[in-house]
Amino acid sequence: MNNRDTNRVLIVDDDPLFLMMLEQFLVNQGYAVFKADSGVQAVSIFKEYLPDAVLLDGDLPDISGVEVCQQIKQLPEGHHIPVIMVTAMNDESFIDQSFHSGSSDYITKPIHWAVLKNRLSYLLQVKETTSALQISEARKSAILNSTADGIITVSPLGKVIDINPSARQIFDLPEDDTDLLLHRYLPSFQELLAILPGSNNISRTKAIRFNRKNPEGELFPIEVSCSRIMHSSQELYSLTVRDISDRIAHEEAMKLASSVFNNTSEAIVITDDKNVIRSVNPAFCKITGFAEEEVIGESPALLSSGRHAKEFYDQMWKQLQTEGSWQGEIWNRRKSGELYPEWLSINTVRNSETNDVLRYIGLFSDITQRKKYEEDIWYQANYDALTDLPNRTLFSAKLKEAIVRQKQEGRPFALMFIDLDRFKEVNDTLGHSYGDLLLLEAARRLQKIAGPENLVARLGGDEFTALIDQKYTVQQLEKIAERIVSELRKPFVLNGQELSYISGSIGITFCPGDATDMETLLKHADMAMYRAKEAGRNTYRFYTEEMNSHALHRIRLEEELRYAIEHKEFILFYQPKLDLTSNDIHSVEALIRWQHRTKGLIPPIEFIPFAEETGLINEIGEQILDIACKQLQQWQQKSSPVEKIALNISSCQLDKPEQFFSGLEDRLNRYGLRRDQIKLEITEHLLMGKDDNVIAQLHHQRQSGLSVAIDDFGTGYSSLSYLQVFPLDELKIDQSFIRNLSENSKNKTLVQAIITMGHALNMSVIAEGVENQEQMDFLIDNGCDQAQGYLLSKPLPAEALDNWLADNFCRN
Numbered sequence: 001m002n003n004r005d006t007n008r009v010l011i012v013d014d015d016p017l018f019l020m021m022l023e024q025f026l027v028n029q030g031y032a033v034f035k036a037d038s039g040v041q042a043v044s045i046f047k048e049y050l051p052d053a054v055l056l057d058g059d060l061p062d063i064s065g066v067e068v069c070q071q072i073k074q075l076p077e078g079h080h081i082p083v084i085m086v087t088a089m090n091d092e093s094f095i096d097q098s099f100h101s102g103s104s105d106y107i108t109k110p111i112h113w114a115v116l117k118n119r120l121s122y123l124l125q126v127k128e129t130t131s132a133l134q135i136s137e138a139r140k141s142a143i144l145n146s147t148a149d150g151i152i153t154v155s156p157l158g159k160v161i162d163i164n165p166s167a168r169q170i171f172d173l174p175e176d177d178t179d180l181l182l183h184r185y186l187p188s189f190q191e192l193l194a195i196l197p198g199s200n201n202i203s204r205t206k207a208i209r210f211n212r213k214n215p216e217g218e219l220f221p222i223e224v225s226c227s228r229i230m231h232s233s234q235e236l237y238s239l240t241v242r243d244i245s246d247r248i249a250h251e252e253a254m255k256l257a258s259s260v261f262n263n264t265s266e267a268i269v270i271t272d273d274k275n276v277i278r279s280v281n282p283a284f285c286k287i288t289g290f291a292e293e294e295v296i297g298e299s300p301a302l303l304s305s306g307r308h309a310k311e312f313y314d315q316m317w318k319q320l321q322t323e324g325s326w327q328g329e330i331w332n333r334r335k336s337g338e339l340y341p342e343w344l345s346i347n348t349v350r351n352s353e354t355n356d357v358l359r360y361i362g363l364f365s366d367i368t369q370r371k372k373y374e375e376d377i378w379y380q381a382n383y384d385a386l387t388d389l390p391n392r393t394l395f396s397a398k399l400k401e402a403i404v405r406q407k408q409e410g411r412p413f414a415l416m417f418i419d420l421d422r423f424k425e426v427n428d429t430l431g432h433s434y435g436d437l438l439l440l441e442a443a444r445r446l447q448k449i450a451g452p453e454n455l456v457a458r459l460g461g462d463e464f465t466a467l468i469d470q471k472y473t474v475q476q477l478e479k480i481a482e483r484i485v486s487e488l489r490k491p492f493v494l495n496g497q498e499l500s501y502i503s504g505s506i507g508i509t510f511c512p513g514d515a516t517d518m519e520t521l522l523k524h525a526d527m528a529m530y531r532a533k534e535a536g537r538n539t540y541r542f543y544t545e546e547m548n549s550h551a552l553h554r555i556r557l558e559e560e561l562r563y564a565i566e567h568k569e570f571i572l573f574y575q576p577k578l579d580l581t582s583n584d585i586h587s588v589e590a591l592i593r594w595q596h597r598t599k600g601l602i603p604p605i606e607f608i609p610f611a612e613e614t615g616l617i618n619e620i621g622e623q624i625l626d627i628a629c630k631q632l633q634q635w636q637q638k639s640s641p642v643e644k645i646a647l648n649i650s651s652c653q654l655d656k657p658e659q660f661f662s663g664l665e666d667r668l669n670r671y672g673l674r675r676d677q678i679k680l681e682i683t684e685h686l687l688m689g690k691d692d693n694v695i696a697q698l699h700h701q702r703q704s705g706l707s708v709a710i711d712d713f714g715t716g717y718s719s720l721s722y723l724q725v726f727p728l729d730e731l732k733i734d735q736s737f738i739r740n741l742s743e744n745s746k747n748k749t750l751v752q753a754i755i756t757m758g759h760a761l762n763m764s765v766i767a768e769g770v771e772n773q774e775q776m777d778f779l780i781d782n783g784c785d786q787a788q789g790y791l792l793s794k795p796l797p798a799e800a801l802d803n804w805l806a807d808n809f810c811r812n
């Protein structure tokens with residue numbers, strides 16, 4: 001129906017009388033009438049008043065009725081308006097032209113008023129119906145075009161009758177493809193029809209899920225439902241197709257979230273804006289011991305341990321308000337009353353529009369085990385596994401703290417370095433298990449003396465430290481050091497075996513008196529401890545400035561020795577050994593000198609002990625061996641009487657005997673020498689500390705020609721039993737016995753006894769340090785085999801020795 005109550009009709013005719021009659025008739029029929037007497041006026045009135053129908057004279061004075069009709073029909077508002085041609089012309093061509101121009105009907109003049117009434121009424125009804133249909137179509141089309149669901153109308157055989165853009169998109173169909181068969185892209189279409197309930201009545205299937213492939217070949221889910229529609233007795237089907245990827249993804253996300261919520265080992269508690277618990281997950285119940293129903297509606301404060309002050313919670317809430325989240329370690333209480341630590345993260349969920357708090361989500365895990373594990377790790381990293389004493393790491397931290405405290409509070413402290421004397425011997429002779437027992441017992445004794453107020457630590461090996469952090473006077477510290485020395489000197493009974501040779505050497509330094517930084521304090525304590533060792537062990541030393549310069553000297557000496565090795569600054573002097581039976585010289589002792597680039601000739605006593613201590617003697621020994629063998633080769637080549645060289649060997653040169661003897665072998669081969677041209681002079685001390693392997697090697701070497709002399713005899717252990725055990729050829733009486741021969745009759749007896757004993761053991765005996773004829777005579781009278789000393793010659797460079805030999809022992 002028209003919105004207006006009255007239909008409006010435009011009548012067009014150039015005959016005023018007819019126009020009047022027509023108006024009269026139409027008004028009587030209840031129409032509103034507009035009149036025009038020309039074609040131009042008719043078009044103009046139409047545009048202005050948009051009538052519902054037009055009665056148009058075919059023969060107008062200006063433009064023809066057919067043209068007026070065409071113009072009206074071309075207007076957007078005129079397209080669907082019925083135009084009835086009212087004309088006296090009724091020839092076929094005019095009728096054709098009228099209908100082609102868009103007129104809906106025509107009536108011939110003279111008018112049959114009843115026909116006009118009914119035709120006009122009918123055409124207006126048709127116009128109304130068409131208009132309503134068009135609106136409905138437009139609406140339907142708008143809906144179909146705008147809906148996200150795909151809607152397809154198909155015949156029972158699957159021919160697509162209608163398809164909306166969304167369906168085209170879902171099935172990836174081009175716009176212009178109109179000849180579509182549904183089963184090509186929805187093969188299971190017939191399944192849907194089969195499950196449609198009923199037959200004739202309008203019915204709809206439940207949505208069935210299918211998978212589609214997108215242009216990239218990936219599957220995506222669609223949901224299709226089908227309804228039967230009857231159209232002009234024809235059965236059609238309307239399919240609603242929906243891409244449910246998002247919905248499925250959302251469902252899966254929800255499922256996942258729910259699964260995480262229920263299965264995670266982390267407790268989750270959700271509270272509302274008033275912090276009332278709304279939801280908890282199973283992990284929450286497991287950790288806290290509360291059932292869900294016991295906590296819903298409660299405040300999380302029911303878990304409160306009471307271990308945190310109010311300020312702690314105030315700060316937490318403040319951060320939640322300002323930053324929206326908080327996390328940290330917190331102690332809570334289980335239902336059982338047990339306190340436990342947890343790592344808690346709280347996040348605020350707000351309404352995105354109003355920003356009001358909706359929920360607080362708390363996630364926490366019980367970190368009891370983790371804390372325990374961390375404590376274990378910390379303990380392992382900071383304590384010595386054997387003695388349970390703080391280790392170097394913890395000791396360093398405590399020392400740093402003590403230094404800071406000293407600076408802040410002015411509180412002085414003392415640092416002690418304690419080293420067990422002869423610990424290595426226990427390890428080497430009794431094994432590491434005894435070494436461990438010794439350390440354990442030493443640690444126990446040290447801790448007992450230091451007491452709980454001072455820190456005792458084990459830095460490693462047999463090195464202990466004590467941080468004496470109390471206010472002690474020097475005298476009190478001395479007392480502590482004396483007690484430590486005395487306790488460590490007491491016998492250690494390990495596995496029933498008593499060790500009474502262990503003792504301790506202690507170095508003590510003060511902060512701030514000696515130094516105020518960790519490195520220097522440690523260095524000072526270490527130096528002082530070495531001084532205690534040098535002083536004969538089993539004692540203590542306080543650090544002094546002089547020790548520092550001593551240490552500096554050692555550092556410089558080491559640097560210089562390395563330089564000397566690199567630049568081959570070592571030379572050999574040779575001291576002849578006189579054969580007292582034949583009065584001939586056949587062998588010499590090689591004695592090292594350091595030809596320093598600025599300091600001149602340096603005697604061995606100034607660097608050999610240090611080279612032994614630092615291990616540099618091995619490299620020096622290698623060079624000496626080479627020089628001596630080369631020299632012997634030269635003497636051999638010029639038929640010198642010197643056939644044999646004695647070399648002084650330090651203990652550590654035989655630490656790796658295979659290496660040493662293979663070096664010797666190399667030199668002998670290189671310089672064409674025999675083993676029996678080399679004599680090794682070793683000390684009693686060297687033999688005492690060596691293991692069976694070294695002794696076996698010496699035996700082996702001796703059997704293949706090398707000879708071994710025991711040097712400085714009488715100054716060391718002088719245990720006669722080892723003279724039988726060890727592979728020795730020569731016994732060298734220490735020069736201290738020879739030096740005092742004349743004044744001291746005891747020495748005479750001793751020298752006589754040594755000569756007798758040496759011979760009894762099949763050893764050749766040589767006396768060193770022979771400086772006068774009286775000494776020489778005594779030795780000759782008592783059957784000594786060889787003599788060496790300043791009386792004959794001081795140690796000389798090779799060339800000087802050659803001259804000396806030529807002067808004194810010329811064979812011609």
Ligand SMILES: Nc1nc2c(ncn2[C@@H]2O[C@H](COP(=O)(O)O[C@H]3[C@@H](O)[C@H](n4cnc5c(=O)[nH]c(N)nc54)O[C@@H]3COP(=O)(O)O)[C@@H](O)[C@H]2O)c(=O)[nH]1
Pocket residue numbers: 575589590591592603604605608624647648649650681711712735768769770771788789790791795
């Ligand atoms: N490992 C090595 N040690 C070596 C080497 N060369 C020497 N040394 C050891 O250094 C110590 C000192 O040696 P040195 O200053 O050469 O003194 C020797 C002689 O010069 C000295 N001597 C010899 N006769 C007399 C004498 O009549 N009077 C007197 N006052 N001194 C004399 O005695 C030293 C010989 O010592 P010894 O080895 O006991 O025969 C010294 O201990 C050397 O061992 C080396 O290459 N490697």
